[in-house]
Amino acid sequence: MTAAGTRPRTGFLFPGQSSEYVGMGVELHRAHPLFRAGIDRHAEQFRRLTGVRPLDVFADPAAQTRAELLQPAVFLLQVALAEFWTSCGVPPDAVVGHSLGEYAAACVAGVFGVEEGLELVSARGRAFAAVPGAGRMLAVGGPDPAELEYLVGAHGGAASVAAYNAPERIVVSGTDTAMGELAAAFERRGWLTIPLETTHAFHSTLVAPAVPALLAAAGRVRHRTPAVPLALNLTGGWAAGGEPGAEYWGRQLTSPVRFAAGVRTLRDGGCTVFVEVGSGRTLTTAGRAQSDGGELWLAGLSPRTPDSATVLEHLTRLEEAGIPVDWVRYHAPFRATGRTAGDRPGADRPAPAPSTELPFRFERIVIHEPASAAGSGVAAVRHRVGGTAREVVDVSVVDDAGRPVVEVFGLELGARTGAEEAGGPDRCSPQEAERLLASLDTLTEDQLHALLPLWAGPDASTPVGSTEE
Known part of the structure; x- marks a missing residue:
C-alpha cells in the first residue's frame, strides 16, 4: 500500500443524511469514554438548540424523521467520531463530506469550531423543517x-x-x-x-426556500482557511480562494454533490486509507467503485455489528496498514478500573477485577489455518439441547466456500461468577452477552477475532489444531 516505513495518508469521508439508523453511536457512547466525552461535551448546547439530548435522537426513530433534530445529531456524531479516531492516533490527512456531511468535514478541517458548526447545522435543520417535504x-x-x-x-x-x-x-x-x-x-x-x-428532494430547486435562513445563519459564523486539506462538494477539488465561506452553503444546498471527483482528489493527493466517519458504508462503497484495489476502505458504524467491535477491527486493520495506532490512548480511560471495551488480538492489558456480573463463557476455541486468508465469512450457530439450564451454543465461522475458520465451542450465557474465578475471563453483563450472541450470524472472521478478547483475553487465539480450555 505504501513503501516500508512510510505512514500512509488517511482520508476521512463524512456521509450525509440517510446514513443514520436507530441506535447509531449509542453503544460506543456507553462503551468508550473517549467517544462519550466528545458527545457529552456538547450535549448541553445540543439540548439548548433542539430541546432534546443527542442520545434521544440517536436512539429514537421518530426523532430521526425531523430534520431539525436529525441534522445536528448526525453532525455531532461525526465530529465526535473524528475526534475519537484522532485520539487513537488516526488523524486525517485530508477530508471530504457528502452534502450534510460536508459540514462535519469543514469542522474537522478547522473552518469553524464544533459549537459554531452545531449552531449552523441546527439552523439548516430548522430551515428544512420549515420547507414542506416534497419530491x-x-x-x-x-x-x-x-x-x-x-x-x-x-x-x-x-x-x-x-x-x-x-x-x-x-x-x-x-x-x-x-x-x-x-x-x-x-x-x-x-x-x-x-x-x-x-425527507426532501435535496440538491434541487425544491429546497431553495431553505437558502435564505441558512445564509443568515452562515453569515454569523466566522469561516477560517482549512488547516486540513478539504475537497469541496461544489467543485470536487481542494478548497481555495476563501472557500468555503458563508455564501458557499447556499449554493451547496441546491447544486450537485461531486463526491466522485472529491474522492479522486484525495486519491491524487496521496490518500490510500479511507475511513467513513459516521454511520453506514455508502461512501466507502462509492469510493471503492473507483479504486484500483490498492487502498484500504473502512466503513462507518453499522446496526449489524457492535460499535466497539467495529472500532477495534478498524484500529487493528489501520495498524496493519502502517498507521501507528495509539493503543495506550485507546486503553487509558479503562486503566483505573481494570475493565476494557475490548482489545486488539495480543494486546497487553491489566487483569480484570472480580465481577458480580453474569459472565459470558465458552469451553474452547479452535483457529483453523489459514484464518487470515479466509475472506469475509459468516457464522453458523448451533444450540445445544439439554444438560444445562443455561443457553449454550457452538459457533462455526466459515469462509465463502463453507470451510471452518474459527470454531467456538460451548459459548454460554448466564453462568454465575464464583470467587474461584476471580482474575479469569472478562465479564460481560447479560445485556452485552445477548447482543454479542445476536450479532454472531453477521460477524466476519476479523470481527470475531476483534471480539475474542472480550470473552477469553488476549491469548484466546490458538494455533492450528490446538485448543484453549
Whole structure:
C-alpha cells in the first residue's frame, strides 16, 4: 500500500443524511469514554438548540424523521467520531463530506469550531423543517452521464442531478411527477433505479426556500482557511480562494454533490486509507467503485455489528496498514478500573477485577489455518439441547466456500461468577452477552477475532489444531 516505513495518508469521508439508523453511536457512547466525552461535551448546547439530548435522537426513530433534530445529531456524531479516531492516533490527512456531511468535514478541517458548526447545522435543520417535504430522489446505476443529464435537463427546474457519487452511480432529485417519468425512462434503458428514503428532494430547486435562513445563519459564523486539506462538494477539488465561506452553503444546498471527483482528489493527493466517519458504508462503497484495489476502505458504524467491535477491527486493520495506532490512548480511560471495551488480538492489558456480573463463557476455541486468508465469512450457530439450564451454543465461522475458520465451542450465557474465578475471563453483563450472541450470524472472521478478547483475553487465539480450555 505504501513503501516500508512510510505512514500512509488517511482520508476521512463524512456521509450525509440517510446514513443514520436507530441506535447509531449509542453503544460506543456507553462503551468508550473517549467517544462519550466528545458527545457529552456538547450535549448541553445540543439540548439548548433542539430541546432534546443527542442520545434521544440517536436512539429514537421518530426523532430521526425531523430534520431539525436529525441534522445536528448526525453532525455531532461525526465530529465526535473524528475526534475519537484522532485520539487513537488516526488523524486525517485530508477530508471530504457528502452534502450534510460536508459540514462535519469543514469542522474537522478547522473552518469553524464544533459549537459554531452545531449552531449552523441546527439552523439548516430548522430551515428544512420549515420547507414542506416534497419530491423524491432516485439513485441510478449504470447510466451514461451525458445522456442522463440530457434526460434530466428536459424536465427543466422539476428535476436536477443531485450527486455524482461514483462512475456510473448518480442520484437525481425533483418533483414526484418528474421522478416517475425519469424512472420509467431510465428503466427502458436498462439502468438500475433505487428510490431513496429522504425527507426532501435535496440538491434541487425544491429546497431553495431553505437558502435564505441558512445564509443568515452562515453569515454569523466566522469561516477560517482549512488547516486540513478539504475537497469541496461544489467543485470536487481542494478548497481555495476563501472557500468555503458563508455564501458557499447556499449554493451547496441546491447544486450537485461531486463526491466522485472529491474522492479522486484525495486519491491524487496521496490518500490510500479511507475511513467513513459516521454511520453506514455508502461512501466507502462509492469510493471503492473507483479504486484500483490498492487502498484500504473502512466503513462507518453499522446496526449489524457492535460499535466497539467495529472500532477495534478498524484500529487493528489501520495498524496493519502502517498507521501507528495509539493503543495506550485507546486503553487509558479503562486503566483505573481494570475493565476494557475490548482489545486488539495480543494486546497487553491489566487483569480484570472480580465481577458480580453474569459472565459470558465458552469451553474452547479452535483457529483453523489459514484464518487470515479466509475472506469475509459468516457464522453458523448451533444450540445445544439439554444438560444445562443455561443457553449454550457452538459457533462455526466459515469462509465463502463453507470451510471452518474459527470454531467456538460451548459459548454460554448466564453462568454465575464464583470467587474461584476471580482474575479469569472478562465479564460481560447479560445485556452485552445477548447482543454479542445476536450479532454472531453477521460477524466476519476479523470481527470475531476483534471480539475474542472480550470473552477469553488476549491469548484466546490458538494455533492450528490446538485448543484453549
